[in-house]
Each structure stands twice: as structure tokens, then as C-alpha cells.
Amino acid sequence: MxxxxxxxxxxxxxxxxxxxxxxxxxxxxxxxxxxxxxxxxxxxxxxxxxxxxxxxxxxxxxxxxxxxxSEAMTQKEFSEDLPAENNWEESYNQGPNSSTTSSNASYEGDDNGYQGESSTSLQDHLIWQMQLTPFSENDLLIATAIIDSIDESGYLTTSCEAIQESLETEIDDLELDEVQVVLKRIQHFDPIGVAARSTQECLQIQLQHLPEQTLWRHEALTILSKHMDLLGNRDYRTLARKTKLKEAELAEVLQLIQTLEPRPGNQIENSQAQYxxxxxxxxxxxxxxxxxxxxxxxxxxxxxxxxxxxxxxxxxxxxxxxxxxxxxxxxxxxxxxxxxxxxxxxxxxxxxxxxxxxxxxxxxxxxxxxxxxxxxxxxxxxxxxxxxxxxxxxxxxxxxxxxKYFFSSHLATENGGECSSTAIKALIKKMISAEVTSKPLSDNKIALLLEQQGIKVARRTISKYRELLGIPSSSQRKMLSKLERKSKKC
Structure with missing residues (x-):
């Protein structure tokens, strides 16, 4: 060239x-x-x-x-001052890392529970509890590595094998069982269920922490350990058949499970108001x-x-x-x-x-x-x-x-006009909220009702919008309605 x-x-x-x-x-x-x-x-x-x-x-x-x-009126900002007679110590939220407390004696004999509101992160809260726990030097290293691997929701993002491998240079002859024992101890820190490796394990830990005489505790543990897939899919009919529970009994078990926190870290991370x-x-x-x-x-x-x-x-x-x-x-x-x-x-x-x-x-x-x-x-x-x-x-x-909320896609109407997807979602939500609970509207029925208003929407589109709104299907809504009625009668 x-x-x-x-x-x-x-x-x-x-x-x-x-x-x-x-x-x-x-x-x-x-x-x-x-x-x-x-x-x-x-x-x-x-x-x-x-x-x-x-x-x-x-x-x-x-x-x-x-x-x-052009210039407009100034927007006024209002603030409320604390009463002058209040002591600053009464307004101070005592968190885990507070260097000053009103009474050190208040911690004597108490569990390492969470005291009041905290402005610290989840890791700080766990480290505070770790420092109050009688760990050996090796266990402290393991606990620190575990806490560093916990995300904002409270879940452990690293396997025990990986934690063991990362500590081989600091701890001689470290066994996997030692890591698992420390992990079990941290999982019972506040909030209960933190450091779980899955939602299933997180909910199981919280149930196991409840007193043994808690009603429906054993049945809830059975559902979480053997039928988590049915619970996640809201297949309550099959779940009742598999567990041999009556509808009213299953409703009580589900109510107990709903009291659990699937993201335990949010109890600490979300304690700060976000504006x-x-x-x-x-x-x-x-x-x-x-x-x-x-x-x-x-x-x-x-x-x-x-x-x-x-x-x-x-x-x-x-x-x-x-x-x-x-x-x-x-x-x-x-x-x-x-x-x-x-x-x-x-x-x-x-x-x-x-x-x-x-x-x-x-x-x-x-x-x-x-x-x-x-x-x-x-x-x-x-x-x-x-x-x-x-x-x-x-x-x-x-x-x-x-x-960005004001932007939405176009859907054609019968008279040649256009309708936004946001408006259709609002109509779907309004129809379902006004339905007879014993006879919930199916996706096909909703599509027909919208067509009567001049809006042509396919059934699969209704299904997609309903799922985006977090609304169960008509069969699931009917089952939930039956369970609620049974529970009220009992």
C-alpha cells in the first residue's frame, strides 16, 4: 500500500x-x-x-x-424547635456506637438487642453486637468476614467455603464447620434472620426463634421447608392438599408467615428517613x-x-x-x-x-x-x-x-384514538377494587369491560399489567377471599 x-x-x-x-x-x-x-x-x-x-x-x-x-412568591419553610426545657439527652437516640449514655447500668442483664433507633449502618449494628459476644480471636476474624459479606437487605452474599478460603492465611487449619458455627451465631443477632443465604432460610430462622408453643409454628416450618415453591406461586389449593390443612387452618399459617420479615436488613437500613x-x-x-x-x-x-x-x-x-x-x-x-x-x-x-x-x-x-x-x-x-x-x-x-412517571406507551382505541398504558393500569386497578370478592374478574372479563369503553387490549396485556401492579390472578384472589371468610368465621 x-x-x-x-x-x-x-x-x-x-x-x-x-x-x-x-x-x-x-x-x-x-x-x-x-x-x-x-x-x-x-x-x-x-x-x-x-x-x-x-x-x-x-x-x-x-x-x-x-x-x-419571572420572579414569584418565596416559598416559606416552617420548622419546629425542641422545647427549651427538654434535656438534650432525652432527645438523643442512643445507638450502638453512642459514646455517651444516660445510664450504663441499663445494659446489665439485657440481651444484645437493639436499643432504640439507630443512625448507623447494618454492618455497624452487627459489629456492635459481635463486640459484646464472647468470641475467641479466631471466631472474631470469622465473624468480621461474615459481616463484611452481608448486603443491605441482610443476606450473606458469599459462601462459607469462600469465607474459609479467604481466612486460610490468617487462621491455621480452619475447618468449614467453624465458619458455619459462627454463621449460626450471627444469624441470631438482631435483626433475627440476618446473614441468611436465602429467603427460605431467613424465614425459617425467624420461625425457629419463636417460642415452641406459638400456634401454627410447626406447620409454618413444614411449609417453608417442603413447599416453598407452592407458597411463592400462591398455589394455596395445592398447598392445602399437600399439607392436609383445612382452609381456615391454612389461613392461620399464612397469617403467621406474613408476620415475618423477608429482608431483615431493612429494619436497620430504613430506620433513617429518606427525603x-x-x-x-x-x-x-x-x-x-x-x-x-x-x-x-x-x-x-x-x-x-x-x-x-x-x-x-x-x-x-x-x-x-x-x-x-x-x-x-x-x-x-x-x-x-x-x-x-x-x-x-x-x-x-x-x-x-x-x-x-x-x-x-x-x-x-x-x-x-x-x-x-x-x-x-x-x-x-x-x-x-x-x-x-x-x-x-x-x-x-x-x-x-x-x-418519568408521565411517560407511557400508546395503545389504540376503537374510535382511532390512543390511550396510555398508565391510564389502562389505573382502570384495571379500579375494576378489581370494585369487584365482588366471591366472583373476581378474570383477565378476559376485564378485557371485555375495557372494550365496552372503546379500549382494545389483549388478554395477555391485561395479565402483564395486573402482574406489574402486584395483583394476584382471579383464581388466587378467589382463594384468598375464601380463606379470609373462613378465618373470620373461626
Whole structure:
């Protein structure tokens, strides 16, 4: 092949630092954005924040290409102070790692149970109990390895064989039985059933921990050990035949099993309240739906003119370059933040404009809408719409929804129109909630009822939507209804 020089014309999109920063800010939620803004303020002396005094609002009736970014009323935040006469120790939640307690004597004679609410992780909670347990040095190493392999739900993610192999260099002649003995001990830590290797084992441990005189304990253990597949499939008819239990008796056993916790780690991990901060608010003002940004999404950032003016003074070259570099970064950050807020407001306004029926009448009136519908209206790429609607939440009179909630697929109606999958799910849920429990509606019957309303949906589609809603089949609902009636009579 002969080598040579050739000229070629072409275009290429370059990911400049400004574009990368704009994309990054676009994907952040309000909480993450607050942290990003704070980091920028801490690292850039030329960036400063002014006192915020309003929210950015736009009416959903306006054209999405012409957005008025006017100031609106400041949203008030209310807080309640603790009573002045309260002692701080009474307000302090004593967790496992608390260095100060009101009374050390309160732990004497008590089990290593969970004391009050905790702000620590599941691993911290288990390590605290491990330190209060009379383990040998080798058992402490094994217990630590086991606790490190427990996930947030409380399940052991590593096999005992793998734990044994990982500790061979630290413990001589370590036997598999030693690992299994320590595992059994940890499985009876609080919460009971932690470090289980399957849901079946987790529920069995919790049942075994109950007093032997607990009603239906033995039958529940039998079902979990021999008929877990039937229980998982909700095949109660076959389950009653296999266990030779009457319907009323089976209902009591199932009620006992339902009191168990299949994810024991959630009792610790979910003890901390997790908050969703809405990115946009929607409210009706003078008959029009108005969209406004959350105040924390629209902070008033500006350039510190005192530092910026130093560039014109008699300073060294390095200082001048330092100031100019941070000045450019501050301008990019402010521009990227403005672009993010403008895009978020524009997309939110478009969603509210297209889904006004939902805000007026509820999810049954939801219209079909896909990313491309919004992308065409706001003149943006679908990937941009996807980024701006991920982990962004809208506060409405009907609740808080992720922006992605308003997107749904199209299904044809009899008159040539279209209906959204969200609306169909709402109709299915409404029909089943209003059905006669002794004669539940089958998927075919629901399809016929929807067809009478002009919505043509296949039976398999009804079945898929019903399963997504977590609703059992008609035969399972009928069996559950019988079991409940039998249980009430008894």
C-alpha cells in the first residue's frame, strides 16, 4: 500500500469542558445539585451566592419555546424547635456506637438487642453486637468476614467455603464447620434472620426463634421447608392438599408467615428517613397550571467583583493566571446552571401542558406520551429529555411524581384514538377494587369491560399489567377471599 498525504473535510462534535459540565449538572437531582454548588463555592473564590428571594415560574398555557423566567412568591419553610426545657439527652437516640449514655447500668442483664433507633449502618449494628459476644480471636476474624459479606437487605452474599478460603492465611487449619458455627451465631443477632443465604432460610430462622408453643409454628416450618415453591406461586389449593390443612387452618399459617420479615436488613437500613426534594412545583393559579422551580435549584450565583478586579492591578503573572482561570470557571458554572434550570423548566412545562387531563382528573385521564413527543416540542434530543427527567421529581396536588412517571406507551382505541398504558393500569386497578370478592374478574372479563369503553387490549396485556401492579390472578384472589371468610368465621 502506497503511503501519502490526503486532505479530508469533516465535522466532529468535541466534548468541551463546558459541555461536560452542563451535561453533569443536567443529570443531578436537587439534593446532588446543592452539594455540587457548595463544592463550587468552596473551591472557587470568584464565585459567590446572593440571598435567594424567589422561585422561577412559568404557566403551562404558554408556548414551551417562550418561557418567562419571572420572579414569584418565596416559598416559606416552617420548622419546629425542641422545647427549651427538654434535656438534650432525652432527645438523643442512643445507638450502638453512642459514646455517651444516660445510664450504663441499663445494659446489665439485657440481651444484645437493639436499643432504640439507630443512625448507623447494618454492618455497624452487627459489629456492635459481635463486640459484646464472647468470641475467641479466631471466631472474631470469622465473624468480621461474615459481616463484611452481608448486603443491605441482610443476606450473606458469599459462601462459607469462600469465607474459609479467604481466612486460610490468617487462621491455621480452619475447618468449614467453624465458619458455619459462627454463621449460626450471627444469624441470631438482631435483626433475627440476618446473614441468611436465602429467603427460605431467613424465614425459617425467624420461625425457629419463636417460642415452641406459638400456634401454627410447626406447620409454618413444614411449609417453608417442603413447599416453598407452592407458597411463592400462591398455589394455596395445592398447598392445602399437600399439607392436609383445612382452609381456615391454612389461613392461620399464612397469617403467621406474613408476620415475618423477608429482608431483615431493612429494619436497620430504613430506620433513617429518606427525603425526596421536588425539583419543580405545579399549582393552579387563576385557572392556569403554573410550573415553578425549587428555590434550591435556582440559587443566585454571581462573580465576586472585588477579586475579579484584581486582574487589572499590579500583580504577578501566576496570580493573574489564577484569577483569570477561576473567573472563567465561575462564568462557565453559572452559565451551565442557568442552562440546566431553563431546560428543566421547559421540559416540565411541556409535560404539564400535554398532561393537563391528569392534573385535572387523575391517572385514568393520563395521555400517552413518549420522549420523542417532548423532544419535538422543545426542540431537543431524546437523550437530553431522558437526562433531565431522571431522578427529577414534580410536586403536584395529587402527590410527588418522578418526571418519568408521565411517560407511557400508546395503545389504540376503537374510535382511532390512543390511550396510555398508565391510564389502562389505573382502570384495571379500579375494576378489581370494585369487584365482588366471591366472583373476581378474570383477565378476559376485564378485557371485555375495557372494550365496552372503546379500549382494545389483549388478554395477555391485561395479565402483564395486573402482574406489574402486584395483583394476584382471579383464581388466587378467589382463594384468598375464601380463606379470609373462613378465618373470620373461626
Amino acid at each position: 502506497k503511503q501519502g498525504l490526503h486532505l479530508k473535510m469533516g465535522q466532529q462534535l468535541s466534548m468541551t469542558p463546558q459541555l461536560q459540565q452542563a451535561i453533569k449538572l443536567l443529570q443531578l437531582s436537587t439534593l446532588d445539585l446543592q452539594q455540587e454548588i457548595q463544592n463550587a463555592l468552596d473551591s472557587n473564590p470568584l464565585l459567590e451566592q446572593e440571598e435567594h428571594n424567589g422561585t422561577q415560574e412559568v404557566s403551562a398555557e404558554q408556548d414551551s419555546s417562550q418561557i418567562d423566567t 425526596i426534594v421536588p425539583d419543580v412545583y405545579v399549582k393552579k393559579i387563576s385557572g392556569q397550571w403554573v410550573v415553578s422551580l425549587h428555590p434550591d435549584s435556582d440559587p443566585k450565583l454571581s462573580i465576586n467583583q472585588q477579586y475579579a478586579s484584581l486582574c487589572k492591578g499590579n500583580i504577578s503573572k501566576s496570580d493573574s493566571q489564577f484569577i483569570k482561570g477561576h473567573l472563567q470557571e465561575a462564568k462557565w458554572f453559572i452559565k451551565s446552571l442557568e442552562s440546566r434550570n431553563e431546560t428543566l423548566l421547559k421540559v416540565s412545562n411541556c409535560i404539564v401542558h400535554q398532561q393537563q387531563a391528569f392534573f385535572e382528573y387523575g391517572e385514568e385521564a393520563m395521555k400517552p406520551m413518549v420522549l420523542n413527543d417532548v423532544a419535538l416540542e422543545v426542540d431537543m434530543h431524546e437523550s437530553t429529555i431522558s437526562r433531565v427527567t431522571t431522578q427529577k421529581f414534580m410536586h403536584t396536588a395529587r402527590g410527588i411524581f418522578e418526571l
